[in-house]
Amino acid sequence: MAQSDVLLKLKGVKTYFFTDEGTVHAVDGLDFQVRRGETLGIVGESGCGKSVTSMSILRLLGKTGKVIEGEIMFDGENLLDLSEEEMRKIRGNRISMIFQQPTTCLNPVFRIGEQIIEALQIHQGLSGEEGNKRTIELLTLVGLPDPVRRMRSFPHEISGGQAQRVMIAMALACNPELLIADEPTTALDVTIQAQILDLMRELREKVNTAIILITHDLGVVAEMAENVMVMYAGRAVEYAPVHALFEAPKHPYTQGLIASTPVLGNVRDELETIPGQVPSLLNPPAGCRFASRCAHRMDQCTQEEPPLIKLEGDRLVRCWLY
Amino acid sequence: MTVYLIRRLFQAILVLLFSSAVIYSLFALAPGGPLDELRQNTDPKSRPSEADIQRQAKLLGADKPWYLWYPTWLAGDTWLDKVGLEQYVGERKGILRWDWGTSWKFQRNAPVLDIIKDKLPDTLWLMITSTIISLVLGIPLGVFSAVRQYSFFDYILTTFSFIGLSLPSFWFGLLIIAVSLWFKRNGWFYFPAGDILALRNYEVPVLGTVVAGSFLDRVMHLVMPVTVLSMLNLANWSRFMRASMLEVLSQDYVRTARAKGVKERVVIYKHAFRNALIPLITIIVFAIPGVFGGALFTETVFNYKALGFTFISALNLKDYPLAMAFLLISSILLVFATLLADVLYTIVDPRIRLD
Numbered sequence: 031m032a033q034s035d036v037l038l039k040l041k042g043v044k045t046y047f048f049t050d051e052g053t054v055h056a057v058d059g060l061d062f063q064v065r066r067g068e069t070l071g072i073v074g075e076s077g078c079g080k081s082v083t084s085m086s087i088l089r090l091l092g093k094t095g096k097v098i099e100g101e102i103m104f105d106g107e108n109l110l111d112l113s114e115e116e117m118r119k120i121r122g123n124r125i126s127m128i129f130q131q132p133t134t135c136l137n138p139v140f141r142i143g144e145q146i147i148e149a150l151q152i153h154q155g156l157s158g159e160e161g162n163k164r165t166i167e168l169l170t171l172v173g174l175p176d177p178v179r180r181m182r183s184f185p186h187e188i189s190g191g192q193a194q195r196v197m198i199a200m201a202l203a204c205n206p207e208l209l210i211a212d213e214p215t216t217a218l219d220v221t222i223q224a225q226i227l228d229l230m231r232e233l234r235e236k237v238n239t240a241i242i243l244i245t246h247d248l249g250v251v252a253e254m255a256e257n258v259m260v261m262y263a264g265r266a267v268e269y270a271p272v273h274a275l276f277e278a279p280k281h282p283y284t285q286g287l288i289a290s291t292p293v294l295g296n297v298r299d300e301l302e303t304i305p306g307q308v309p310s311l312l313n314p315p316a317g318c319r320f321a322s323r324c325a326h327r328m329d330q331c332t333q334e335e336p337p338l339i340k341l342e343g344d345r346l347v348r349c350w351l352y
Numbered sequence: 353m354t355v356y357l358i359r360r361l362f363q364a365i366l367v368l369l370f371s372s373a374v375i376y377s378l379f380a381l382a383p384g385g386p387l388d389e390l391r392q393n394t395d396p397k398s399r400p401s402e403a404d405i406q407r408q409a410k411l412l413g414a415d416k417p418w419y420l421w422y423p424t425w426l427a428g429d430t431w432l433d434k435v436g437l438e439q440y441v442g443e444r445k446g447i448l449r450w451d452w453g454t455s456w457k458f459q460r461n462a463p464v465l466d467i468i469k470d471k472l473p474d475t476l477w478l479m480i481t482s483t484i485i486s487l488v489l490g491i492p493l494g495v496f497s498a499v500r501q502y503s504f505f506d507y508i509l510t511t512f513s514f515i516g517l518s519l520p521s522f523w524f525g526l527l528i529i530a531v532s533l534w535f536k537r538n539g540w541f542y543f544p545a546g547d548i549l550a551l552r553n554y555e556v557p558v559l560g561t562v563v564a565g566s567f568l569d570r571v572m573h574l575v576m577p578v579t580v581l582s583m584l585n586l587a588n589w590s591r592f593m594r595a596s597m598l599e600v601l602s603q604d605y606v607r608t609a610r611a612k613g614v615k616e617r618v619v620i621y622k623h624a625f626r627n628a629l630i631p632l633i634t635i636i637v638f639a640i641p642g643v644f645g646g647a648l649f650t651e652t653v654f655n656y657k658a659l660g661f662t663f664i665s666a667l668n669l670k671d672y673p674l675a676m677a678f679l680l681i682s683s684i685l686l687v688f689a690t691l692l693a694d695v696l697y698t699i700v701d702p703r704i705r706l707d
Binding site for chain 1: 607610
């Protein structure tokens, strides 16, 4: 794998939140990389650090959060070393993001067109006629019906699915090299979900953007991603090509996740669950963080944390079983 | 929109009729009346006879039974013979025919509107100045302290706000009068302790002679009452703005703006501020009736005899025509302010439509 092929590389990233109750180890030593044009799925349950990871990459953690360790190399540059102004020029331009609740992500008092043009104006200096033209192009690209009229609509006048299309148009405005999609379909109806996923796939072909797809929906990952990283309590527990992962999940947590997904037409009395709860990130336990819920627990598990172990076929797993 | 406004106008008229009727009923129900003072006179030499009192009552129109007071105030008493009440016919035309009546006691027989017109400029000077100062300072301070939540500045502003909210205006007013007098005694720069304008020219260090009745004289007299009045509003409005701004800053669309690469300054003053101002409209618009109403405590402490003072005097003197005029104008302004707020909402918030 040539070096220039790697677009984003995280090395030992730790993001902590300093709150009144203590330090939350939201992301605790994360390594992964995304190649140009690749789609990486990040999977995990709520609170495992998926979204914090994306906000760390964009450096939008707010006042309480901070990346205290590690490197986030984007196209050969460490994003953590950039000034706020340099970082701002990357946001929405080379790395852009779409979010979970498309309707609340659009500013209610500005027209849809204005909000897209703003991104074009900041990064490409397009305004006036040019900006309008490009906005109509973008809205057509994301399949919004009647884009000329829609540009003048306010966010409350469109549906959730249309709002997500607008968000995607805004994110793609400057042809980003990396698109971070944080649960892009979670808030949408199932039929709309499929449309949005189709759209994202189609756009990936057209603009060749790398995508980090953050979700807790394994179905979405299976449909979209090439590689998958499973996160648990702030750490990566498994990394594998998508088919290999679904065929033979290695980590007990991944196995549990896949087993707890309902299968259409497969009537069972009760869904499989993973017993127990995610450990508190205020004081993460020593040893493997999944140990307390793991069916294969050994003595070693509670004493020493397993490293990421390399398996055949580009797979990594953090478990003493291997 | 036009249909909506016409409907609201009719509603407003009904509200005003209803509220004026309620107010007048309360006056009628309250013990005592404009003639009490005459009856309470125990000095045998100047004590008026019952016949004198009746003549007075007739002059004021207070000889009528209570249920005719409001109709008279509203529609006059020129028509009462047509309903079989010949003995009460008079020359009043009533508020519906733009007869605001004359003062009973405050300035005997002076037309009520003239009294109000006379006091209005001084009131506006005081209230508009302090409202503008509170807004111009309060909004930016609120925004600033929201953006720097829990910073040193934020704590200072919070402390200041609570002091401002808890200080009674009469006490704070007296305090700064005392300070000003102490400055004057030491021969330092000071502001006049009371009145609207000075009667004679006076000397102030630094400025020299201040000509009585000049613009400078007015400003000198305004500084202290305006300070007292602004203190409360400033504290209130900056707190409100801070809360509103904090709420907006945690919204998803602010995060979107940042993720788009918008400059932080633009995120705050364009994306967030515009949204944070929406709830502030109510507060600002309802300051309008207050501007007319004046400020009772502050006016009293600084002997600044404007409309607030006039109103309370009218109530104490049972000068019903004056008090009624005052209350009616306040109600009109309040109803108008509500309507204005609704219309302004549609302008700043595209989600709101009137129909």
